[in-house]
Amino acid sequence: MIDLYYAPTPNGWKISIMLEECKLDYNVIPVNLGKGDQFKPEFLKISPNNRMPVIVDHDNSFEGEALSIFESGAILMYLGEKTGKFFPQESPKKERVLEWLFWQIGGLGPMAGQVSHFVNYAPNFPGDHSYSEKRYKNEYDRLLGVMNNVLGQREYLAGDYSIADMASFPWITAYKRYEVDLDSFENVRRWFDDIKSRPAVRKGIEVGKESRSFGKGITKEGLKTMFSQDSKSIAEMAKDKE
Numbered sequence: 340m341i342d343l344y345y346a347p348t349p350n351g352w353k354i355s356i357m358l359e360e361c362k363l364d365y366n367v368i369p370v371n372l373g374k375g376d377q378f379k380p381e382f383l384k385i386s387p388n389n390r391m392p393v394i395v396d397h398d399n400s401f402e403g404e405a406l407s408i409f410e411s412g413a414i415l416m417y418l419g420e421k422t423g424k425f426f427p428q429e430s431p432k433k434e435r436v437l438e439w440l441f442w443q444i445g446g447l448g449p450m451a452g453q454v455s456h457f458v459n460y461a462p463n464f465p466g467d468h469s470y471s472e473k474r475y476k477n478e479y480d481r482l483l484g485v486m487n488n489v490l491g492q493r494e495y496l497a498g499d500y501s502i503a504d505m506a507s508f509p510w511i512t513a514y515k516r517y518e519v520d521l522d523s524f525e526n527v528r529r530w531f532d533d534i535k536s537r538p539a540v541r542k543g544i545e546v547g548k549e550s551r552s553f554g555k556g557i558t559k560e561g562l563k564t565m566f567s568q569d570s571k572s573i574a575e576m577a578k579d580k581e
């Protein structure tokens with residue numbers, strides 16, 4: 340059995356979608372980010388970067404404990420290798436998937452995450468955020484252009500449907516909030532509609548739906564919890580852990 344430490348956000352969906360696609364049994368453990376569950380000592384033991392998603396696979400172990408994995412890309416690769424699904428192991432198909440998985444983890448995800456921050460949360464903080472918001476929106480737009488080009492040549496990012504698509508899809512779902520005209524990226528639109536219609540994807544993004552907030556319901560305390568951490572506060576937490 341797999342425990343999934345999860346909040347209903349794009350990074351969480353990557354894993355709920357993959358677990359559904361692979362028809363694996365899993366147990367959802369909610370991580371309330373606004374309340375600071377990600378900073379609790381027991382969570383930091385399995386996720387030292389204080390971020391979800393994380394999985395714990397009780398059918399595998401490391402140093403005498405059930406195997407835990409943080410970072411969505413590492414989790415997707417692990418589940419792909421464990422099940423033999425959506426992550427081919429033979430070259431060069433494997434490298435094609437890795438290229439697009441790492442493109443998502445290092446590019447699309449962080450850029451879309453910053454767009455989300457400026458759209459959903461920055462208005463709660465004083466100051467002029469216009470340059471930063473524009474910078475991230477431009478970069479997100481560029482990445483959509485890159486995706487559109489590759490999806491003009493093949494059906495899915497790496498050829499066949501794979502963990503690279505499951506990693507990227509969640510970061511397109513909020514395109515309306517990010518003021519993107521998806522129809523102007525016709526290949527991305529075709530790919531997006533195709534993936535959205537998959538039953539496992541629909542099931543995956545329903546997980547924990549009731550606690551989704553898009554930043555709106557977040558309290559002042561929640562904003563402080565999520566956006567005022569720095570190396571000093573992290574060091575304090577590490578001390579509390581000792």
Ligand SMILES: N[C@@H](CCC(=O)N[C@@H](CS)C(=O)NCC(=O)O)C(=O)O
Pocket residue numbers: 348349350351372377389390391392409410411412444564565
């Ligand atoms: N690189 C990480 C990013 C994970 C991430 O940023 N998760 C966010 C939610 S989408 C989180 O846990 N945030 C908690 C916080 O900011 O305190 C991954 O791909 O797993």
